[in-house]
Amino acid sequence: MIQHPLHHTHARLLVITSLALIIGGCSPSGPSEQAIRDYAETARPQDPELSGIYQRSCMACHSRGTSDAPLTGDGEAWNSRLEKGMHRLVDNVVAGMGGMPPYGLCMDCDTAEFQALIEFMARPAET
């Protein structure tokens, strides 16, 4: 990547974090990437209304990871987003983000529905 002075701090943090993981003997213990992909392909919210919205608005990207969308069930990918706070995530849906259109294509959803959809997608894959 092109290096900018501001990036050096981030790079250093990344190296330190990686080393800490290695030294600490940490290894990924969650489901495999393929297991997450399989889960994302088939998972649906239990609530029929929410499931309808999910299939209509979210699934095209979040079940396949297109448009830079985090996969449904990829707990690790979602955790870094959840750390920003639910209100921030809902704001991002309402305003649109990256390839995601405003309202995440659900033009009649309210904040409770957006929140429920985020919680469903962020729940780690059941394998």
Added chain:
Amino acid sequence: MERRHFLQLLVSTAIAGHSLPLEATQQAPAQAQSNAGGNKPPLPWRNWSGSQQSVPAMRVAPRSVTELQELLAAPDHRHLPVRPVGSGHSFSALVPTDGMLVSMARLSGVLGHDDSRCQAKVAAGTLLGQLGQPLDAIDQALFNMPDIDQQSLAGLLATATHGTGSKLMCLSGYVTALTLVSANGEMIECSQDRHPALFQAARVGLGCLGIVTDVTLQNTRPYRLRKTTEWLPLEDIMATADTLADRHRNHEFYYIPFSGMGFTSTHDLTDEPLSATPALDQNDGARDLQKARDYLAWSPRLRRLILGGYMRTLAREQKVAPSWQNYTSDRNVRFNEMEYHLPREVWQKALREVVDLVENRFPEVFFPFEVRFVQADDAWLSPFYRRDSVSIAVHRFFEEDYQPLFAAVEPIFRRYGGRPHWGKLNTLTAAEFQALYPKWQAFCEVRKSLDPNGRFLNPYLAGLFRDNTSHG
């Protein structure tokens, strides 16, 4: 080394000792108020790029046409202006309303088909990206597609959205019938034979005649395309563009400003097996061009040397796939866009002026210019009305001020007789549109007869069609 990393290496080498990036004029992205956990005041709506926003009093997505009719006719709602919304991909002010925002997203899918005519009736809320497979299942395919597929069918038809192909019309040209619900809740079907004036108006209707509920499309049998992408000097691209546009089924090109280079993309029918060579990610490409702009805008000559040199190393790409998988790509880097459709005879002069202007006055621009070919049709407000056209589009990154660039480029497009894309930014007035569209007045009369009180007009559309009928 990956090819993309090669560009990064070239840029970083060039900027050694000159590490201050260009100060871009940045607009802070507007923050939406989520109301998460609080009361439920109306949520703001905004379009994909953030250039348009409003706070609708109501947002609805009817589950049936009957429910839509009831919503429009309900005494409690009769005072509200109404605007339909698709996916929010229009940059122009077609959608914003403080009244009722209507999404047809719950009404989607193929509703029926006529195999002998190769036609399909499709619900208006269907996303383009969700149409390829169901059509394939009934042995049909769209004649053409644009380069993204997130738009709703009704939204893309209302704005005369198009792909590329000198013998292919914009998608509105393939509509054979449609149904809409008028301001008072009445359902009206139209076609060449039934309400023909309404049909000619509604094929590109800007969402101001009624809410379209379904559309019948003239399709073709499924086909496979070989897509070829090739990097070339701009002079070579322009020298062959008209010939290649007529020789290939689809032909378009992009010019990368400040590089002297661009790439052509052609599609041809094929029976070859499915295949794909490694392809550059266009979103990564846009980000790299932004970085090159940030670090090299101080020296156009060095920027051209590095970008042009890098692009000369890029190999030809090919992909063989079913048509509906081979037209579109993801667009994750947001932008604002101006696109004008020009007569085929003059597009080369216009493009050269735009390139000269940008490369002399706008070093901050990094998004490619896109050039596409579109066949004439006869929908009254189609920008391609009875005119084979070449579309030229310029873009600005969504966080950067687009107005100086677009204000400078638009007079060039207008001087060459361009008609703007309805979903993209322009400053044309009603009188200026009227001068460009022979059937403008006929459209106004149809609109007035269907919606005399202007319920489907927001301030932008009221300015175009009738100032004294806006609900706001």
